[in-house]
Amino acid sequence: MRYMLLLIGDEDQWENLSEEQVGEVLQAYEGYSRQLTEAGAFVSGEGLQPSSTSTQLRLVDGERVLTDGPFAETKEQLGGFYVLDCKDLDEALDWAEKCPAAAAGGTIEVRPVMDYEEAGYEDPRDSAEASR
Amino acid sequence: MRFLLAVYDDERRWASVGEEEAKAEVGAYFALDDEARERGAFVESGGLHPTDSAKTVRVRDGEQSVTDGPFAETKEQLGGFYLLDCDSLDEALEWAAKIPAVRTGSVEVRQLMDYEAAGVSNTAAEEARSA
Numbered sequence: 001m002r003y004m005l006l007l008i009g010d011e012d013q014w015e016n017l018s019e020e021q022v023g024e025v026l027q028a029y030e031g032y033s034r035q036l037t038e039a040g041a042f043v044s045g046e047g048l049q050p051s052s053t054s055t056q057l058r059l060v061d062g063e064r065v066l067t068d069g070p071f072a073e074t075k076e077q078l079g080g081f082y083v084l085d086c087k088d089l090d091e092a093l094d095w096a097e098k099c100p101a102a103a104a105g106g107t108i109e110v111r112p113v114m115d116y117e118e119a120g121y122e123d124p125r126d127s128a129e130a131s132r
Numbered sequence: 133m134r135f136l137l138a139v140y141d142d143e144r145r146w147a148s149v150g151e152e153e154a155k156a157e158v159g160a161y162f163a164l165d166d167e168a169r170e171r172g173a174f175v176e177s178g179g180l181h182p183t184d185s186a187k188t189v190r191v192r193d194g195e196q197s198v199t200d201g202p203f204a205e206t207k208e209q210l211g212g213f214y215l216l217d218c219d220s221l222d223e224a225l226e227w228a229a230k231i232p233a234v235r236t237g238s239v240e241v242r243q244l245m246d247y248e249a250a251g252v253s254n255t256a257a258e259e260a261r262s263a
Contacts, residue, residue, distance in 0.1 A: 001217070001218055001219070001220070001221075001224075001243060001244075001246075002178065002215060002216065002217050002218075002243070002244040002246075003215075003216050003217075003218055003221070003224035003241055003242065003243055003244065004178065004180060004213060004214070004215055004216075004241070004242045004243075004244060005213060005214040005215075005216060005224065005227065005228050005231065005239050005240070005241055006203065006210055006213050006239065006240040006241075006242070007210070007211050007212040007213060007214075007231060007233045007237065007239055008203045008205075008208045008209065008210055008211065008233075008237050008238045008239065008240060009208050009209070009211055009233045009236055009237025009238070010207065010208050010209070010236070010237065011208075011209045011211055013236065025232055028232040029232060032230055032231060032232065035230070036214070036216065036227065040217070041216045041217055041218055041223070041227060042214075042216065042217075043176075043214075043215040043216055043217050044175075044176050044214070044215045045212065045213065045214040045215065046134070046136065046212055046213060047211065047212040048136060048210060048211055048212050048213075050209075051209040051210070070209060070210065071138065071140050073140075075142060076140040076141055076142050077140065077141070077142070077143045077182075077183045077202065078138055078139070078140055078180060078183075078202070078242075079139050079140065079141045079143055079179060079180055080139040080161075080177065080178055080179040080180055080245075081136060081137060081138050081139060081176075081177065081178060081180075081213075082136070082137040082139070082168070082174075082175075082176070082177040083134060083135070083136055083137075083175040083176040083177070084134065084135050084137060084168060084173045084174065084175060085133070085134050085172070085173055085174075085175055086133055086134075086135055086173055087133070088133065089133075089135070091173070092133075092135040092137065095137065095164075095168060095173065096137050098164055098167070099137065099139060099161075099164060100157050100160040100161055100164065101139045101140070101141045104141060104145070104157070105141070105142075106139060106140055106141030106142070107140040107141075108137050108138070108139055108140070109136075109137070109138040109140065110135055110136070110137055110138075111135065111136045111138070111210075112133060112134070112135055112136075113133075113134035113135060113136055114212075115133075115134075
């Protein structure tokens with residue numbers, strides 16, 4: 001059986017951490033990913049960029065309506081997800097528009113996935129995979 | 133660049149949808165998966181079981197708590213996810229309790245839909261494409 005584990009926390013807390021502390025947290029994730037890989041339970045895992053980078057897409061009368069920021073309406077629920085590799089946000093939004101849930105009146109939240117190497121950290125998954 | 137597309141919809145809608153209609157919609161998802169695969173954009177996707185089967189895990193001062201239902205507090209944000217293959221919900225909850233973020237935030241655990249087990253095959257994608 002596959003399970004999705006959604007990591008939810010106060011993203012503002014990262015601002016109060018020193019670079020060294022951030023490194024320690026990422027190391028803890030690296031160790032966690034290694035345990036998962038060794039146990040054969042790991043399928044995928046990603047960190048997300050802050051919620052301020054989110055864009056929501058909704059179709060109203062077939063027209064695309066975009067809103068900045070994360071999804072907040074409580075009468076709808078998270079029902080599924082996609083991880084896509086796109087050249088830019090526009091391409092990701094084009095895919096979001098094609099999602100059947102958009103035509104059914106739902107909302108697609110589009111968030112860039114963290115690139116830890118670009119941010120100057122070792123990608124926790126790379127070292128977990130290398131240690132396999 | 134990689135993007136997460138989080139799909140939000142009113143899950144109660146499915147209760148009023150007929151079997152044929154549900155199969156057609158799932159087929160539309162399979163067709164979208166195939167299109168994204170052909171264009172090289174596809175990394176991963178999944179549908180989730182309804183939120184009444186969700187569990188939310190927290191650890192405070194070393195004590196683990198598991199509550200029924202999805203995460204609802206609005207002052208916290210989704211910061212990442214893991215997709216795991218486990219023997220049971222208990223195993224998934226054990227892994228959830230080991231995530232560093234569980235000590236300050238919450239981890240919501242949701243089972244993924246198994247569409248084949250639910251009787252929907254990939255031929256639904258063919259039907260959606262030819263429709």
